[in-house]
Amino acid sequence: MANVIKLKKGLDINLKGKAAATISATNASKTYGLVPDAFWGMKPKVVVKEGDAVKAGDALFVDKKHPEMKFVSPVSGKVTLVERGDRRKVLSVQVEADAQQQFVDFGKKQVNSLNAEQVKNALLESGMFAFFIQRPYAVVANPDDTPRAIFISAFSDMPLAADVNVALKGREQEFQTGIDALAKLAKVYVGVNAGSILAGTQNAIVTQFKGKCPAGNVGVQINHVAPINKGEIVWTIAAEEVAMIGRFFNTGKADFTRTIAVAGSEIKQPQYKTVLIGAKIGDIVAGNIATDKKVRLIDGNPLTGQQTSTEDFLLAHSTEVTAIPEGDDANELFGWISPRFKEFSVSHSYFSWLMPKKKEYTIDARIKGGHRHMIFSGEYDSVFPMDIYPEQLVKAIIAGDIDRMEALGIYEVAPEDFAVAEFVDSSKVELQRIVREGLDMLRKENE
């Protein structure tokens, strides 16, 4: 039986429009785009030219510092555009898909017969390695490092997040193969929730977590299982991506198909969809949006995701696409004193504490208040289930005090760990942005 760790702090936000457990396929997009920014912390060097023909699995760009790390095309077809922004920053590399998909054949492999070097090289070559995120800094892992451990959270409790039990149903074997491969590289830890189909995973240390959001964050789990010390490196990877690695070794093909949740109050039929990374968001939500209101489309869940549009491409790590009302035309009168029965709040000055726990809320994208300095204390702390003082850490980052950031444990966190705190913050401080900047600042200083 797995170890059980109970977490007290946190907050479950019950949003309307959870995906029903039905999976359907998405219509193929005309063009697919790989967005380098989704692999935070790496500088892309584009290795294709517009007009080049590529197969699924051919590199589109590589990391400038580590050219052996490839970022490969999810489809076969013709490179149509290398989209650049300010200072020639690569925004996306777009490929027009062939009608008949052709895959690069990397060759089926028996994971058990491989050594660590062979596993790593296979992953680097096939673009799978790019999905590892390292801590400290929450950036793409460095292939030269030997991590102390690899952590996988096999559930997400973020609002509207995809349920791994649905997304990986019937793919437990692929997940196990993926774990076996990772176990060649380092000690593997898997965090599961109650009733997880992955609780029986072998070749890894499985820990069960009970608690409210963000207990499903891998950073929170690391903090409770084996916290990261200064100078140590651990890698994390999502459960969906472990199964993808398993499929790669079993089939020899770099297949980036995944099952994502399409959810939210503005989605007509919230459900699961099988899609390819890089697909057009518009094709994923086509015909499924309630059109009477202005809608905010989010690549990811409403707490950690980012705003997207029908013209954007599905980012590499996405496990869901969600839609909520934009709400910028709400013009709500006297918000500071009206009862506002429909609103959700942790504060008892609203009435959501009186409502049944099952009640689902529609929350729009407004920040619902003015930006203030941090006034009320203990807000972040109550939803931050790590042995870290979140407020003090954020203040150290704002002050640019690198020594203090380190002392307070910045190398244990990723921006997503502050998502719930950002939600409850009555001073509306952009915590995730600040933490991201802090991590980047520290990395620049240390490298």
Next chain:
Amino acid sequence: MGLKKILDNLKPTFSEGGKLSAFGSLYDAMETFFYVPNETAKKKGAQIHDAIDSKRSIFFVIIALIPVILFGMYNIGYQHSLVAGCEAECGVLCNFLYGLAVMLPKIAVSYIVGLGIEVAVAQWKKEEVHEGFFVTGILIPLIVPVNCPLWILAIATAFAVIFAKEVFGGTGFNIFNPALVTRAFLFFAYPSMMSGDKVWVNQNYMDCINGTIDGISTATPLGQLGAGEAVSYSAMDTIIGTIPGSIGETSVIAILIGAVILVWAGVASWKIILSTFVGGALFAYLLPYGDAEALNFQWWEQLTVGGFCFGAVFMATDPVTSPRTEGGKWIFGFLIGAMAIIIRVLNPGYPEGMMLAILLMNIFAPLFDYCFVQANINKRAKRAAKK
């Protein structure tokens, strides 16, 4: 909506470059007073937010103060009627209206002076006006003696807002509770207006008797104890609050209603309130004034007199000047309670110690935080060293 249109039409006038741009932050304050900002989340970061904001939290402090304010007004009238000898003719409503008439100018002065400075500073710094002063501005009239002249109140308020708050950077950065700084300023700059036994009952409009009375002496329980006399009020009087004292501090019942509202709304830390009472009770028990029977004063009555309750509930819990760590809050409260009693009992110069205790602990709040945060840092460093 009509109002929205009016505001939208006025916006260019008050924006940068507009005719009245000097009043931009005032316009902004009005707009956010009427409407929840329509600003939506940035492209990256949390896309949804809790409905709570600082405006609402701070407004709940004012709601929690309503019982105290209403009772305070009544008590002004009641105390006045007592010394004027007309408590028989003047009923509850009469007493209340009298108190209202005395109180309103004080509230008006405090708000006009304080908010005026806040708006001017916000405009100068090109920031939004913060809501913090709405609470401070109502707290100030509640913690001064009823006879405090308005011009002194205005000077004290201006001093506190400028030197206790704005010079530190405004709401969220001040070290001392601004309302208490107002009181401390009065206490040290105009001692005759702040203590003794002539300041606690309003004697300005003695209309219900013929002629005027000069210098009526009405001592507070703590004044009597400080002078070594027996207390002339029963425990019931001090709990209900029909005694002389600063306007907001007398009624334990009204303050406890406020405490329930504050804690329930999550605005004040119950840890601070509870630990203040624990610290106060312990030291009140250890340090009695003398013979309880002779003085007509049991040790636990310490917690019901003076500004103890009001300070514990409304002053010590100020989130900005109290510790940020949960552990720090326990120590902070306990020491406030303990220190208040120590000053009261052991220092002959100051019959009341709550204000000084809270201001003193405001200084120490960052130290308590430091201890807890440093323990966390050390733990992490130790963990890393073990590897």
